[in-house]
Amino acid sequence: xxxxxxxxxxxxxxxxxxxxxxxxxxxxxxxxxxxxxxxxxxxxxxxxxxxxxxxxxxxxxxxxxxxxxxxxxxxxxxxxxxxxxxxxxxxxxxxxxxxxxxxxxxxxxxxxxxxxxxxxxxxxxxxxxxxxxxxxxxxxxxxxxxxxxxxxxxxxxxxxxxxxxxxxxxxxxxxxxxxxxxxxxxxxxxxxxxxxxxxxxxxxxxxxxxxxxxxxxxxxxxxxxxxxxxxxxxxxxxxxxxxxxxxxxxxxxxxxxxxxxxxxxxxxxxxxxxxxxxxxxxxxxxxxxxxxxxxxxxxxxxxxxxxx
Amino acid sequence: xxxxxxxxxxxxxxxxxxxxxxxxxxxxxxxxxxxxxxxxxxxxxxxxxxxxxxxxxxxxxxxxxxxxxxxxxxxxxxxxxxxxxxxxxxxxxxxxxxxxxxxxxxxxxxxxxxxxxxxxxxxxxxxxxxxxxxxxxxxxxxxxxxxxxxxxxxxxxxxxxxxxxxxxxxxxxxxxxxxxxxxxxxxxxxxxxxxxxxxxxxxxxxxxxxxxxxxxxxxxxxxxxxxxxxxxxxxxxxxxxxxxxxxxxxxxxxxxxxxxxxxxxxxxxxxxxxxxx
Numbered sequence: 321x322x323x324x325x326x327x328x329x330x331x332x333x334x335x336x337x338x339x340x341x342x343x344x345x346x347x348x349x350x351x352x353x354x355x356x357x358x359x360x361x362x363x364x365x366x367x368x369x370x371x372x373x374x375x376x377x378x379x380x381x382x383x384x385x386x387x388x389x390x391x392x393x394x395x396x397x398x399x400x401x402x403x404x405x406x407x408x409x410x411x412x413x414x415x416x417x418x419x420x421x422x423x424x425x426x427x428x429x430x431x432x433x434x435x436x437x438x439x440x441x442x443x444x445x446x447x448x449x450x451x452x453x454x455x456x457x458x459x460x461x462x463x464x465x466x467x468x469x470x471x472x473x474x475x476x477x478x479x480x481x482x483x484x485x486x487x488x489x490x491x492x493x494x495x496x497x498x499x500x501x502x503x504x505x506x507x508x509x510x511x512x513x514x515x516x517x518x519x520x521x522x523x524x525x526x527x528x529x530x531x532x533x534x535x536x537x538x539x540x541x542x543x544x545x546x547x548x549x550x551x552x553x554x555x556x557x558x559x560x561x562x563x564x565x566x567x568x569x570x571x572x573x574x575x576x577x578x579x580x581x582x583x584x585x586x587x588x589x590x591x592x593x594x595x596x597x598x599x600x601x602x603x604x605x606x607x608x609x610x611x612x613x614x615x616x617x618x619x620x621x622x623x624x625x626x627x628x
Numbered sequence: 629x630x631x632x633x634x635x636x637x638x639x640x641x642x643x644x645x646x647x648x649x650x651x652x653x654x655x656x657x658x659x660x661x662x663x664x665x666x667x668x669x670x671x672x673x674x675x676x677x678x679x680x681x682x683x684x685x686x687x688x689x690x691x692x693x694x695x696x697x698x699x700x701x702x703x704x705x706x707x708x709x710x711x712x713x714x715x716x717x718x719x720x721x722x723x724x725x726x727x728x729x730x731x732x733x734x735x736x737x738x739x740x741x742x743x744x745x746x747x748x749x750x751x752x753x754x755x756x757x758x759x760x761x762x763x764x765x766x767x768x769x770x771x772x773x774x775x776x777x778x779x780x781x782x783x784x785x786x787x788x789x790x791x792x793x794x795x796x797x798x799x800x801x802x803x804x805x806x807x808x809x810x811x812x813x814x815x816x817x818x819x820x821x822x823x824x825x826x827x828x829x830x831x832x833x834x835x836x837x838x839x840x841x842x843x844x845x846x847x848x849x850x851x852x853x854x855x856x857x858x859x860x861x862x863x864x865x866x867x868x869x870x871x872x873x874x875x876x877x878x879x880x881x882x883x884x885x886x887x888x889x890x891x892x893x894x895x896x897x898x899x900x901x902x903x904x905x
Binding site: 365368369370371372385386387388389390391392393394395397399400402403404405406407408409412413415416417419420421422423424460464 | 639640641642647651653658659660730734737741742743744746902904905
């Protein structure tokens with residue numbers, strides 16, 4: 321469990337994290353979602369005691385992480401892919417980490433095998449690809465079989481197989497009752513992994529809720545008003561389409577998009593007086609939430625940049 | 629190992645001893661460390677041999693005159709033998725800078741301080757490691773240099789004896805001041821978090837500062853008292869007292885060594901506690 325209370329971080333006059341409070345529960349995957357520069361990494365660094373909060377506090381399993389006597393079995397974290405000395409081999413790095421926590425050498429073997437780095441364990445980390453570096457970071461995080469797993473943009477640089485593996489790993493750890501906290505700047509990524517979402521924008525919490533609440537099972541909802549509602553209902557009736565009559569003239573349609581509804585109404589010759597999408601995809605909901613809170617808004621289509 | 633109740637209490641526990649072990653595993657796994665140790669020892673051997681050889685060659689070319697230092701005296705020869713030690717001390721000092729600055733330049737500080745969020749424990753483990761290691765390397769280097777110099781000294785009929793007080797000074801004060809230089813280097817690495825910066829300041833402290841202050845002596849008299857406490861002056865006063873102009877007593881020099889070893893480290897500890905990683 322991670323509990324942040326009124327956590328703030330200022331660098332000079334710039335407030336990076338602004339009075340943030342949240343709780344990350346064990347037994348589920350909590351997604352930490354926000355645009356680049358929203359304060360995700362800074363928040364995670366404060367949880368881990370690498371950065372000192374300007375004000376507020378954060379506790380891991382009821383105490384500040386900096387006072388932990390068993391840090392490696394308490395928390396495993398991946399912050400940056402390159403948090404290993406380049407001239408060390410993967411194995412030497414993990415052996416050193418294991419030695420710091422009195423962990424048996426069998427744990428080093430176990431995480432090397434789990435992350436698929438067994439064959440490159442004697443290679444220098446400096447020669448690793450981004451994906452391999454990311455895997456080594458995850459291996460380091462898992463070394464102590466920690467109660468709390470904190471992963472900052474873990475799928476960055478991973479191939480599709482690696483992405484699926486991280487998702488599965490996160491789900492599995494949560495199923496074992498661990499606390500899993502994963503950051504991402506992509507809603508699509510989170511929607512497939514997280515049970516709970518905390519959305520941050522410009523250092524402030526924009527939303528904190530179970531993922532289901534962000535959108536009713538992720539389906540399109542449209543409000544339709546028409547004179548001949550009975551005819552419209554017959555025209556729209558199909559499998560996967562849910563029709564809810566709101567009043568004599570209003571229908572809520574769950575399933576098809578508003579374009580599809582309009583098309584079918586046209587084909588059936590029914591005049592619509594209103595056609596309004598009620599909710600959007602998770603991605604839309606996220607964009608809407610953070611639109612006012614993006615640090616560097618692009619005016620035209622800009623290339624997608626990797627999160628820090 | 630999924631819950632703390634089934635985990636043996638020792639597993640996962642991080643202590644000064646375990647961080648020390650982690651640091652030494654990492655330290656010896658690095659090629660750069662091994663190279664610097666070898667270069668430091670070779671430099672110590674080479675400079676000692678060069679000193680003995682040049683004195684021997686010089687002496688054999690000119691007739692002995694009154695007032696010349698008597699190099700057949702082991703006490704005098706040992707000082708020549710030890711005069712090059714500063715060079716290897718600075719190489720080991722640079723290695724100490726890298727031990728600290730490397731954490732920040734490579735980003736490995738994140739791993740290090742996640743394994744031990746108590747930052748001063750990491751600093752203590754590194755200080756312990758570098759002090760023990762450089763002390764041992766200095767003693768070993770002095771013995772190796774002795775073995776190389778023995779035939780040269782014999783050839784020129786110079787006295788060089790392990791048991792002489794001067795040789796013992798080179799051996800033990802050499803090790804002590806090497807540890808001091810390494811701890812200054814470590815502190816600089818933590819303070820500046822930059823390899824180039826740390827090494828530059830370390831070299832500046834030993835070469836530039838002394839020269840600068842010695843120029844000032846001409847103008848201001850009280851500066852003379854300060855210059856004696858500069859690290860390079862302390863090293864030469866301890867290792868080669870007859871050629872040094874130092875007027876400090878041994879206990880004063882020891883205080884200076886302790887001060888240089890501890891005070892920069894205290895600043896480094898404070899900075900490490902306060903600054904973000």
